[in-house]
Amino acid sequence: MELINEFFAEQHPVIPGLLLAVLIGFSLYLSWSPVQQLLVHWRLHSLVNRLGKASLKNVYIPDGLGDVIYVEQLILRPTELLLVTIKPFRGNIFAAEQIDLWTQVVGQRSYKFSNPLHQQERDLQALSAVIPKQPIHGMVVFAKGSRFPKGKPDSVRDYQELKNMGDENTKQEINPEIKAAWDSLTEQAEVAENMKQAILYRPGDKKRLVMGFTMGLVAMAYAAWYLDVMSLMSLG
Numbered sequence: 286m287e288l289i290n291e292f293f294a295e296q297h298p299v300i301p302g303l304l305l306a307v308l309i310g311f312s313l314y315l316s317w318s319p320v321q322q323l324l325v326h327w328r329l330h331s332l333v334n335r336l337g338k339a340s341l342k343n344v345y346i347p348d349g350l351g352d353v354i355y356v357e358q359l360i361l362r363p364t365e366l367l368l369v370t371i372k373p374f375r376g377n378i379f380a381a382e383q384i385d386l387w388t389q390v391v392g393q394r395s396y397k398f399s400n401p402l403h404q405q406e407r408d409l410q411a412l413s414a415v416i417p418k419q420p421i422h423g424m425v426v427f428a429k430g431s432r433f434p435k436g437k438p439d440s441v442r443d444y445q446e447l448k449n450m451g452d453e454n455t456k457q458e459i460n461p462e463i464k465a466a467w468d469s470l471t472e473q474a475e476v477a478e479n480m481k482q483a484i485l486y487r488p489g490d491k492k493r494l495v496m497g498f499t500m501g502l503v504a505m506a507y508a509a510w511y512l513d514v515m516s517l518m519s520l521g
């Protein structure tokens with residue numbers, strides 16, 4: 286070990302710095318894609334939260350008939366409640382209001398998924414029964430990178446549309462009846478631990494994130510070790 290310490294201490298200062306830069310570069314290279322997905326996930330949810338005064342996320346609400354309604358996200362707005370379904374899908378989305386299956390196309394691959402409007406309509410009816418006579422509407426939101434080449438239903442929003450909606454609704458006073466309905470739902474809500482939405486990583490992103498984190502730890506350990514070597518050599 287002493288020989289290794291002396292070897293590095295005798296090198297030109299650029300060489301240890303270059304090695305540290307390489308380690309950091311690999312760490313950033315491996316981590317960038319999964320970290321980017323994490324940031325996109327957070328940004329999408331922050332834009333949804335901006336649609337109203339308060340948000341109720343990932344909860345079960347009793348339907349009054351012995352069952353529960355799963356609520357991914359419910360937004361309190363001045364004159365209504367807004368039930369939001371988030372689909373973190375990228376690529377070309379082929380959607381229509383009445384068809385049962387929608388299609389996501391990414392590169393040369395296509396994936397089918399259930400029309401989210403159908404489930405949302407059932408959830409809206411169930412919530413309306415819990416808070417009768419109160420206006421409640423639905424919206425399905427898609428992530429950044431989604432496109433709708435053949436058009437989309439009126440209640441569907443892509444990332445750019447969501448971004449442009451702004452927060453004008455948060456500046457208005459809340460209707461007292463809407464607030465009372467909101468308080469009632471909030472009191473009944475229970476966290477749905479088993480339904481928490483996962484971040485939609487690309488294939489291999491989790492492995493790259495672990496490798497990048499490990500490489501970052503190696504870079505920090507190397508930097509600490511080299512600084513220790515240099516301090517010992519200066520004392521010697």
